[in-house]
Amino acid sequence: MNRSQLLNELADRNEVSRREADEWLTSFTELITATVATGEDVAISGFCKFRRIDRPARMARNPATGETVRVAAKRVARITPLKAFKDAVLSGKAPKKTAAKKAPAKKSSAKKTAGKKAPAKKAARRR
Numbered sequence: 001m002n003r004s005q006l007l008n009e010l011a012d013r014n015e016v017s018r019r020e021a022d023e024w025l026t027s028f029t030e031l032i033t034a035t036v037a038t039g040e041d042v043a044i045s046g047f048c049k050f051r052r053i054d055r056p057a058r059m060a061r062n063p064a065t066g067e068t069v070r071v072a073a074k075r076v077a078r079i080t081p082l083k084a085f086k087d088a089v090l091s092g093k094a095p096k097k098t099a100a101k102k103a104p105a106k107k108s109s110a111k112k113t114a115g116k117k118a119p120a121k122k123a124a125r126r127r
């Protein structure tokens with residue numbers, strides 16, 4: 001899927017114009033790029049993690065000649081797929097959308113237990 005196809009699909013799924021979808025995608029990529037450029041990681045839960053790696057200078061060996069060569073320090077980008085994304089790719093199935101479940105409300109009981117305690121558990125002895 002190229003950018004044009006992605007924009008068409010994004011516009012269809014969100015019922016917006018292709019121009020709005022392009023603005024959203026451009027804004028999203030610029031935000032991630034600017035954040036990672038400052039050295040801060042960006043992790044999109046269930047998708048991937050973007051990170052900047054600073055590699056120090058080092059000495060390496062040329063495998064053809066065997067001589068040592070100095071490798072300059074450099075900065076690289078690392079994009080790491082997260083578990084949900086990897087699982088979906090390996091299984092060949094799109095991940096299921098799960099609705100967020102609300103935790104049940106805590107009920108305040110009017111009756112308090114009158115001095116009843118659970119029996120204490122005995123710790124296992126070590127010899």
